[in-house]
Amino acid sequence: MPVASVKLQPGFWAERLDVNRRVSIPTLLKQFEDRGILDNFLRVSGKKQTPRKGPLYTDSDLYKWMEAVSFVLQGGEDVPLRSQLDRAIEIVAAAQGSDGYINTFYNAERSGERHTNMKGGHELYCGGHLIQAGIAYYRATGSRRLLDIGVRFADYLLSNFGPSKKPIFEGHPEMELALVELYRTTGKREYLDFAGYLLRGDSARIPLAQRDLVYLFTGKPFTERTKFEGHAVRAMYAASGATDYYLETADAEFWDTLQRLWKDAAEGKTYITGGVGSRSVGEAFGEPYELPNQLAYTESCAAIAYMMWNFRMLAATGEARFADQMERALYNGVNSGMSLSGDMYCYRNPLELTGNPEDKIRNPWYDTTCCPPNLERVLASLPGYMYGTSKDGVLVHLYHSSDVEAKLWDGSTVKLRQETKYPWDGDVAITVGTAKEFALSLRVPAWAGGAVVEVNGKALPERARPESYYRISRAWATGDTVRLRLEMKPRFTSANPRVRDNIGKVALERGPLVYCLEGVDQKVPFWEAAVIPGGPVAEFRHSLPGNPVALRAKGVVRESGGELYSPVRKPGAGKSAELVFIPYYAFQNRGATPMQVWVPYSQQ
């Protein structure tokens, strides 16, 4: 669904998107200017004499920012942002070679080194982000100015590399995503075929060491993959690109692989926050069930990629399980990546912190600043994730007050208005704005037992099954209303016993939100507290920005000695305690303090 078709009304995400537009996006551009990321382009076009700045992939950071701005513009005019973006586009345009090649690292003194470091050079990765930005800008403005830069780079690739030309592979998957979208935008089949060529890269083309095959998640045919391993963002981008490719080709072999990989991720390698990539070494996947809390790497980009991938799997199937994973990542592991103020970012999103001030989990800048613009573009594009269309109707994937004009597959348009305070409240009201026969499918999340659906005030007889779409197909009249009531009771969740870090612990969730304890909110010793599941949980509005629903749960505190190891004691009664939970995404917005998602629980 195009971003432009969905107009967010005030609510949870509208606030975040507003901060994104007003604070995050302009602040990051300032950072790019201060740190020479734009100068890198001026240097190539000869307009500035300056050494090249930053790691070799900084172009992609600017392109992601451009895509973020373009998504903002898709949602409505923003004169200052438009003019900043247009200026940046001209700076980029001037740096493109006459052959279509563009990359500020492999230019000037390094022109001779192009495509010599396919593993680490990120040339296709940067180019992919350029193409995506161009498509988003084109959709926002109708102008091909940025798109054509990307098209020229894509055509440069097609004319130099491929099956009957020079071999190439991506050291960091991303280009396949861009090429499939470019095919959708231009209709030129060669782009899709080149995406397939990249996804089928094998050792006959470029021989790679086993460790590179693992780390890069490329270099052997995607369809030979049986599990996630190596660099999490690379692997998730590859899976996303492969799903896009499958969506356009219906290649069954790809689908088999994607299903297998999804099971691998969702059933053993995904944090409760939707974060993926457990290991700091290589920013990588671990073994199944290797999900350490404190040492969780869970890069923001990886959670974003997991969300993007599940969105594509949802598009391929209409199955609610994918939407559940998408929502889990969005509200938690993605959402945590940007501070409430909008100008600090997480690279890592751990599930536990000791409160060490040296941790510096939220920062305004990273030398490898992939996450900040990625968070900005995913937030700005969020309206596009909320609805979908099927052959005969509209699907509601995410709940948020909004007006939508959905273009059905037959070309007709359906207007809907959605009103809700989700995720703070489980009541959703949808008013039909177009008299027409179509199917309205409402997502019932896996956690929502006892959901009820009404049409025009009358409960429907069919039960709303969790983890499904509730489909209501009828001839709608203008003003018809549908109400969905989702149970928002806080719930304690346990992990599979193979996740050894979570033995004897529970997580508290409410709706799509995962909660956490922060030391700063507690009146009892943080490390000696345990929750008592089954006890009543009280809800209240916290003073944090956005006034999230916080939770007070009953707990117990048992004094422990200071020893590192001591004989097991029979558990004493302990003192009753009240523990305050806030949504995980809001962690460490008030300075360094201990935090944990998985909290010890006492069976008393």
Added chain:
Amino acid sequence: MPVASVKLQPGFWAERLDVNRRVSIPTLLKQFEDRGILDNFLRVSGKKQTPRKGPLYTDSDLYKWMEAVSFVLQGGEDVPLRSQLDRAIEIVAAAQGSDGYINTFYNAERSGERHTNMKGGHELYCGGHLIQAGIAYYRATGSRRLLDIGVRFADYLLSNFGPSKKPIFEGHPEMELALVELYRTTGKREYLDFAGYLLRGDSARIPLAQRDLVYLFTGKPFTERTKFEGHAVRAMYAASGATDYYLETADAEFWDTLQRLWKDAAEGKTYITGGVGSRSVGEAFGEPYELPNQLAYTESCAAIAYMMWNFRMLAATGEARFADQMERALYNGVNSGMSLSGDMYCYRNPLELTGNPEDKIRNPWYDTTCCPPNLERVLASLPGYMYGTSKDGVLVHLYHSSDVEAKLWDGSTVKLRQETKYPWDGDVAITVGTAKEFALSLRVPAWAGGAVVEVNGKALPERARPESYYRISRAWATGDTVRLRLEMKPRFTSANPRVRDNIGKVALERGPLVYCLEGVDQKVPFWEAAVIPGGPVAEFRHSLPGNPVALRAKGVVRESGGELYSPVRKPGAGKSAELVFIPYYAFQNRGATPMQVWVPYSQQ
């Protein structure tokens, strides 16, 4: 106490030392020969045309092996080992330059690069191991042949570097240990002073980046250290060397630092196995209480260094708490490092394994093969750790059947015979072989409540306090017997609640041994089992080599669904189960199987 003064009788360590001598030491020499580690020396002396092999610190591996053989020879003649060692000594000797410099990496084409890479070059590190080997060989044989090579290298350093000469620092602490021992061996004060110079290295001498100061644990005065951080082996070697320096200088500032550091390690950064260095990244210490089980790095060399350091702290104080840590590391985190067969080694010693065959925790060879010869030398030198002398008597630090001739500080000799089946049994009998007035101090470990001491069959009235030395000062007659009975009841241990990985889990210990569960021994599903502390624990002899005492504990098994996350359920009764524990040191001697030290426990 010199290794030669203690003759081990059959028992736990005698078996391990025998395997070390018969299997480990000869097998490793074969590896060195096959992999060109000896050829590196022949290359420098011009006897072989061959490229240099292995990482730049391989010389130290050979030197550690030489020290191991020398310790074996201190315990008694071994003709084949002696001749292999003598051959190796001649190969090393021929590679020394006329200026005393010796290092096979910084020779030939790299002669000009000496001391240009002080952070990573390992030249002093290798030299330190050479000196230690020379001292051990000298003590074993009376020959100065190898010692003099080390002395020449030390003198080369002294004449080129130091306060009024060129500045130098160690990228890997080790040389200070060697120099203090060389001072003890030769009486030359300059060696001790140079050790002090190394330990006091500061930024005025060599400026280092903050991350290097952390990682290298050098480059700023040792006395400015307040916590362990960075590379665990480096940090522990520095602490060991600083303790040696303190033992010879009584420098109070060093002692303050050492006490502070010891608290930091023992109270928050040591695994129950005595392993240290939690993090794989940088083989480094983590934050206090950061002690993950599956991801534990806990290099064998780090556990060895922790043991060596505590031995030195014990020598400085006579305090039992240091002996407890030493014993904890020795029996568990060090002992685990060598397979029962003696030809496989751990680099990492994790406390939990999933059973993934790709883990490959035990291997016959590592390119960085620091651990194998380190394990060999520490085992071969073990008799020297068992007893100590005070001004007026003998201390028994470790229990093992043995005959000792202890030289007291007044020059007189005391003979003792110790008989015990420790650690399988807690009964220790000591027979005095010399009529003389002296104090016999028996270590009572921290875990030994209710220990009883008898002299000539009569219980002594004074209670044996855990974590102390029980001192019996009297005029002994030949044939007097002392019996110590240590309670060997298996015990369940819990961790400080700040160790978040161990919440809801217990470890099972018996005597000095930490136990673990291995999948291969269980009749119930490994991941769904929990122990019930407080239940009876049965002891039996396991069929593993050495027939260790294994333990059968009562447990419970509760079926779990396959989901990664699911609603918390009220605990059902579960099925009773019997869980089989083996000593941790014996883990993964039967192929890949899941293993865990910290086991979920059920309060039912």
